[in-house]
Amino acid sequence: MKEGVLTDRQREVLRYRKAGLTQQQIADIIQTSKANICTIEKSAMENVRRARETLDFFYSLDARHICTIEKGSDLLEASKKIYAEAEKIGIKVRYDNIQLMNRIREEIPEKNKSRFVREKIEVYLKNDGDLYFE
Amino acid sequence: MKEGVLTDRQREVLRYRKAGLTQQQIADIIQTSKANICTIEKSAMENVRRARETLDFFYSLDARHICTIEKGSDLLEASKKIYAEAEKIGIKVRYDNIQLMNRIREEIPEKNKSRFVREKIEVYLKNDGDLYFE
């Protein structure tokens, strides 16, 4: 019936779509209307979005806001600040300097450009030393 | 009201629990029985589990199995193999050598020890160059 938050139908449609089929083709295969495939696909994607949101919430439970990286900051300065704040509350960041800068670059590419932060970044630290950004 | 796949009640209970309250204390606060808190907490965790499962499924749609790292392999050898296989199908891995080894170590710590893989690892590659392991 259900696995995760997607129904059988929803997973089925997503698989066919990834395989490149059109909604009409899928409708023919599973014997229904193309409008129905559309709504199923849409609700499937909505459910995926919710799943993501849920995990974000869950992980954030275990996290504290430790600092804000202001717009225009240098990435190197930013990581120094992050280490300093983490030290204050006695948690060891589980990334070295390079990994940390890469994570900022990779996870929020829209917020930074080369060495400088393009937009304010909120930094959260989890008890296990993991970080996440908003 | 819902956000993600958790209900308001479920998020509320998870927050109180992370804050260290007992089920009885929470029951007193939100005026219900401790048995109810228990079931709400339980279904909340179940929903979190499903959310995780859902994302695993979704990401796996976009992934191909590229190789198997056999038990006993050296981590450095393993990453070389991964790069080679990725190259074969024309996708650039979005991690450098060090990041890659760290990811293997961090994501499946139970399957490796220092430089050597303790248990067979299946490696999957996504179209955007991201990797995941089983």
Add this chain to the structure above:
DNA sequence: AGCAGGTTAACGGAAAGTGTTTAAATTTTT
């Protein structure tokens, strides 16, 4: 034994989610 924290099972009512159809509208492709 008593107590506190947690878990389980059964049940009911309310709320939300799902698959479907039909019909109209919009976007993309040829």
Add this chain to the structure above:
DNA sequence: AAAAATTTAAACACTTTCCGTTAACCTGCT
């Protein structure tokens, strides 16, 4: 512009989830 693909809305039966209650059970502890 015509055809194909996709999207949207409304309505309907059906199923599932959710919150809550009650009452019992388990475990560790003093």
